[in-house]
Amino acid sequence: MISTGYKKLVVPTIVIIMAIALPFVIKAPYFQHIIIMIFIWATLGTAWNLLGGYAGQVSFGHAAFFGLGAYSAGLLIFHLNVSPWWGLALGPVISMVVAIPIGLVCFRLRGPYFALATLALGEIFRLVFTNWVSLTNGAQGILILNTFSTKIPYYFIAFLIWGISLIIVDRMIKSKLGYYFVSIREDQDAAESLGIPTTRYKMFALLPSAFIAGLVGAFYMNYIAFIDPHVVFSLSDISVMVILVVMMGGVATLLGPSIGAAIYIALSELFRAWLGSANVLAFGIIVCLVILFMPNGIIGELGTLKRLFIRQDKKAMVAGGN
Amino acid sequence: MSLFLQTIICGILLGAMYALIAIGMTLIMGVMKIINLAHGALVMVGMYITYFCFKEWGIDPYLGMFISMPALFLIGCLIQKYLINRLVEVDSILPENQVLLTVGIMLVLTETMRLIFKSDYRSVVTSYSTKTFFLGDISISIPMTFGFLIAMILTWLLHLFLTRTDLGRSIRATAQDRDAAIYMGVNASRITVITFGIGSALAAAGGSLLLPLFYLWPDIGHLFTAKAFIITILGGMGSTMGAILGGLTLGIAESLGATYISMGYKDVVGLIIFLLVLLFLPGGFRSFTRR
Numbered sequence: 001m002i003s004t005g006y007k008k009l010v011v012p013t014i015v016i017i018m019a020i021a022l023p024f025v026i027k028a029p030y031f032q033h034i035i036i037m038i039f040i041w042a043t044l045g046t047a048w049n050l051l052g053g054y055a056g057q058v059s060f061g062h063a064a065f066f067g068l069g070a071y072s073a074g075l076l077i078f079h080l081n082v083s084p085w086w087g088l089a090l091g092p093v094i095s096m097v098v099a100i101p102i103g104l105v106c107f108r109l110r111g112p113y114f115a116l117a118t119l120a121l122g123e124i125f126r127l128v129f130t131n132w133v134s135l136t137n138g139a140q141g142i143l144i145l146n147t148f149s150t151k152i153p154y155y156f157i158a159f160l161i162w163g164i165s166l167i168i169v170d171r172m173i174k175s176k177l178g179y180y181f182v183s184i185r186e187d188q189d190a191a192e193s194l195g196i197p198t199t200r201y202k203m204f205a206l207l208p209s210a211f212i213a214g215l216v217g218a219f220y221m222n223y224i225a226f227i228d229p230h231v232v233f234s235l236s237d238i239s240v241m242v243i244l245v246v247m248m249g250g251v252a253t254l255l256g257p258s259i260g261a262a263i264y265i266a267l268s269e270l271f272r273a274w275l276g277s278a279n280v281l282a283f284g285i286i287v288c289l290v291i292l293f294m295p296n297g298i299i300g301e302l303g304t305l306k307r308l309f310i311r312q313d314k315k316a317m318v319a320g321g322n
Numbered sequence: 323m324s325l326f327l328q329t330i331i332c333g334i335l336l337g338a339m340y341a342l343i344a345i346g347m348t349l350i351m352g353v354m355k356i357i358n359l360a361h362g363a364l365v366m367v368g369m370y371i372t373y374f375c376f377k378e379w380g381i382d383p384y385l386g387m388f389i390s391m392p393a394l395f396l397i398g399c400l401i402q403k404y405l406i407n408r409l410v411e412v413d414s415i416l417p418e419n420q421v422l423l424t425v426g427i428m429l430v431l432t433e434t435m436r437l438i439f440k441s442d443y444r445s446v447v448t449s450y451s452t453k454t455f456f457l458g459d460i461s462i463s464i465p466m467t468f469g470f471l472i473a474m475i476l477t478w479l480l481h482l483f484l485t486r487t488d489l490g491r492s493i494r495a496t497a498q499d500r501d502a503a504i505y506m507g508v509n510a511s512r513i514t515v516i517t518f519g520i521g522s523a524l525a526a527a528g529g530s531l532l533l534p535l536f537y538l539w540p541d542i543g544h545l546f547t548a549k550a551f552i553i554t555i556l557g558g559m560g561s562t563m564g565a566i567l568g569g570l571t572l573g574i575a576e577s578l579g580a581t582y583i584s585m586g587y588k589d590v591v592g593l594i595i596f597l598l599v600l601l602f603l604p605g606g607f608r609s610f611t612r613r
Contacts, residue, residue: 112357120593131586284429
């Protein structure tokens with residue numbers, strides 16, 4: 001028992017120490033940038049995974065929350081001349097507030113219909129933010145100045161946000177909530193007949209998900225320093241990509257989205273240098289292959305492989321006994 | 323008043339072409355019960371094939387249709403046979419795996435086209451592109467009228483195919499009840515392959531008809547996917563008649579929105595109608611006829 005208790009503490013401690021040392025080991029700003037982008041995507045994937053992976057509500061509109069977070073930070077400085085870092089506080093709150101009506105509307109629908117409704121809502125946000133020029137500066141977007149000239153402060157903030165998102169999701173999944181989510185995903189009617197108010201619990205999955213997405217959106221604004229509606233509300237580059245990232249890493253696993261994000265960013269940087277503009281094509285082909293041959297993603301299939309292995313062991317033992 | 327009539331007519335003409343794309347999607351949805359997020363990308367591929375024929379060999383877009391349709395039929399059959407049908411037996415956490423695969427296919431198709439043709443905006447200029455004729459004081463664009471007529475003829479042919487031929491009947495049977503169709507000796511997996519092919523061919527036809535009216539670039543597929551969804555949900559899944567009605571409704575709503583609200587918000591109008599129908603009339607227009 002003591003050893004497992006140690007293990008629980010030892011692994012995160014090692015990870016944290018390594019993460020703190022990393023930017024001082026890897027000094028090239030380009031690689032630091034890649035790691036920050038991985039953290040951003042890992043956080044966004046973790047947010048999507050809470051609603052889409054654990055609760056089974058496949059959302060095609062998560063760019064809405066990401067974009068709202070980014071725009072809350074951007075509009076603060078654009079209209080009020082307040083530091084965009086306050087967006088880290090405001091963005092998640094706005095995303096959550098907007099998520100409530102979205103949830104109330106979309107949770108009336110199931111499966112593919114839910115997916116389509118969220119897709120439509122995400123697109124509505126993009127179009128409104130493009131056309132409401134007086135508020136959002138339209139398609140010209142918002143350009144700010146970076147606060148820090150080195151990447152190291154951004155690295156630590158991104159790491160912190162990623163850590164917070166993992167802790168939130170981990171706590172929720174290990175509590176009773178997690179079981180409720182999975183029961184809704186596996187069979188909504190059965191869950192309802194067991195007395196789980198499904199709409200309320202889907203909302204409990206959506207709100208933290210929107211919170212995290214808004215938080216990372218606000219950070220994105222501060223880090224990249226330029227946003228426009230076609231980037232942060234993009235259907236294909238954010239909403240759909242985050243699903244593919246999670247699919248690749250492993251749906252409904254804690255670290256799956258982070259693995260998927262690391263692969264996505266690493267592949268796209270690698271292919272960008274090697275194949276030019278064909279990087280998304282290569283990623284698309286790999287995603288198709290993963291869905292075809294590893295339908296539960298890399299982490300998800302590790303588990304089944306292990307189980308297969310153990311079962312075979314047991315069979316061998318039984319056979320030996322006979 | 324004439325502005326209003328003009329808007330309505332423009333909407334109807336455009337709507338018929340949208341309907342053609344949506345019928346392809348509704349067929350696929352009806353038979354396989356999945357949403358095909360690659361549908362717009364198939365339209366886009368059809369448009370590029372037609373564009374290529376026009377640019378390289380000077381083939382008129384309306385004749386280029388007869389090249390893009392068989393090509394897309396083949397692509398659709400291959401996608402269904404070797405990719406989507408494989409997933410039917412695979413067990414996974416999320417039941418939406420096939421839908422996500424179509425997302426991957428969409429990505430691959432879009433990026434392949436971007437690799438070949440770059441991201442530039444392209445358009446086809448024919449001798450009749452900007453020609454119009456007058457009906458009273460309403461001007462009607464000739465390419466739109468052509469597109470409308472061809473779309474109607476294709477829809478009628480499809481209707482004949484679905485109601486009069488054995489293959490068409492098997493498609494409808496599979497859509498109604500897959501298991502029962504299998505018991506009656508229908509080779510259901512072959513039917514899904516053919517249906518996906520026909521759906522893709524219709525998408526290509528719609529793309530070729532819309533080519534003289536739209537700018538062409540690789541991401542235009544998203545636009546058509548969204549439109550096809552709206553129409554399919556409006557008309558009720560799997561219903562050809564519903565898709566035509568839905569197409570006309572969307573066309574009219576969009577052109578009214580463009581005329582009376584603003585060009586930028588015209589897509590928002592369509593999406594809001596979509597959400598309202600999804601929430602309050604989940605069966606689409608078909609639920610009216612059932613009452």
